[in-house]
Amino acid sequence: MPDGDLQEFEAETNSLLIDVDGFEGPLDVLLTLARAQKVDLRQVSILQLAEQYLAFVAEARKLRLELAADYLVTAAWLAYLKSRLLLPVEEKAEDEVDADEMAARLAFQLQRLEAMRKAAAALFGRDQLGRDVFARGLPETVIVEKRIDWKCSLIDLLGSYAKINSKGSYRPLHVERAKAYAMEEALTRLRSVIGETPNWTRLEMFLPQDWRNSQMTRSAIASTFAASLELAREGQISLRQTEVFGPIYLRDVSEDDIAPDLTTGLDAAVVAEAGPQPQRRNLSIKGKVA
């Protein structure tokens, strides 16, 4: 460093030191020093910059100024960089980063920081809202009218009504035992009326009146059918069914003696004639029904 430069630099460094708190870190100091070289940052001498920085730190220590650790870390790194830059290139160790590369990176960082500073200045140099340009002072409020279309279909309405209507009738789920028509009852009833039944009569006609129109009809039919089988077994009545699942007819057995069955075309298999010996088929049906 020529003498003149050095003097200038010392003046520079001293002014830096007065304002050491005003720096935003070591990079800021480096940028300020680099600008003092008065060259384009792309041509800045990193070696000279390192020397200047080290001088700055040395001066600060002499003046017992408190320097933050990062200033010292940077100083150490720059001292290292300086020594590397001064070494002949051939002595470079294999695994080390090229000193020129390190210097280039530092130069890049300085350029980038300066670019961002200029950008910040350009940005804040623009016309700013509320300072240079103004929005409407009395903005007219836009009334936001929220219109809600309430959606409700007839289905929703009906479904909802049905739900309410059923609310009171909810019960814990358990299958209630159906009221059943006992076979004994059916037997008693059948015995009492069979004498008055000379003609073939449908089984359903023997159901008691109040069991006919209710949900318990099936129970009454089953019991009456079982009772009829019992009476047939006893030889009191005759049963007849003309087709599978067809209606079952019954009549007083005495009618068989007086008026033998004239019905023709009946399949033997489906005619259950009562006799002293009950047929197995009838038994099996009885068993099922009971």
Add this chain to the structure above:
Amino acid sequence: MSEDPQAAQLAQVADGEPPLPFAAPAPDEQDRMIEAILFASKEPLSTDEIEQRMPKGSDAAEALRRVEAAYQGRGVTVIRVAGKWALRTASDLSFLLREEAQETRKLSRAATETLAIIAYHQPVTRTEIEEVRGVAVSKGTLDLLLDLEWIKLGRRRETPGRPVTFVTTELFLGHFGLESVKDLPGIEELKRSGLLDAKTVAITPQKDDDDILEQDDEDGPGEEPNLFN
């Protein structure tokens, strides 16, 4: 643009020539200033207040007259309020400052149920609605339905306290596509149409089935659970 002498003058100004210290700005320039001042001001300004802000030699009263005339019939007009000046959007365009945010929302369960009860039981009092629903009916729910004009007040019930009753409206019938409230399907109909499934429907004893055999045929095996009803 270049044919317009006004514009040419403005362009000159825009070129950044500062107003001369003691010369009054050109009338066009004064008009621009009036525009900017009125636009940016947070409150209406008197002629004096405006003139004070303008460069010396400006005639705010004159400029205001010009600007007022220039804005006649436009989307924004210069108005006078209590002797002061302000810019306002033209009153015939105020509808533009209304933003309609339309939103479709499903009627709440409470509202749907309340409406259904009113529809089926009308005229019905609030207490009766609550009895059917088993929970209180909020004022908001009734207000909403009244607002929608789906329900209205009916005659007062001639019972102690003479409570008001609610009935449905013509609009209600229109909305739901009904000729009359008699068209509301009955429970049986709902059930048969599959609207009500067995899980949600109250199962009432079928008293009106005349012919068991017929019933059997109709229901078939699928209806088995009915057997134990």
Add this chain to the structure above:
Amino acid sequence: MSEDPQAAQLAQVADGEPPLPFAAPAPDEQDRMIEAILFASKEPLSTDEIEQRMPKGSDAAEALRRVEAAYQGRGVTVIRVAGKWALRTASDLSFLLREEAQETRKLSRAATETLAIIAYHQPVTRTEIEEVRGVAVSKGTLDLLLDLEWIKLGRRRETPGRPVTFVTTELFLGHFGLESVKDLPGIEELKRSGLLDAKTVAITPQKDDDDILEQDDEDGPGEEPNLFN
């Protein structure tokens, strides 16, 4: 919109038909509407937002172009910020409006630099900001910029630790009168010079170069295009 609206209108008149109830308003009328809407609003509005407020059939984009031209050189001008439209006083008249100027806190150098770094490098992590400035970014600085709503959090960077990134807001664009971040002063030149490349260059050599290179790859060109979105 027909090519020649006037002719279309005349044709309509000649036919003797009254204007259809839902026909688009005449161009002049649309211009008035644009004026009214822009004057009323303090915030910038997008073309869509404007068109939504106008009657059906209006062509807001077309009308905005006409209004923008009509306001050129006036005291109030139509500007585009953040891709939206707004009316602002002409900047050369700011000297008239000192009274309206808000007392703005002078931002620290740290804050202005941090804002610039975020604006030009976005999305950018705190570590990256610190690398550019060579010094830690205080929480206060970021909080201040977040408070001003000039910056906000962007997406997390998909690198180890998933650090948050910072990006600028529409309010930032509006404050500085920028249509988009592409219009940041000098951004093209900076981009060309490579100074905005997400190159990590630590001044202190504590980091392994491997790390640096790895980070280079991760932050590399894949992320960069976001800056100019």
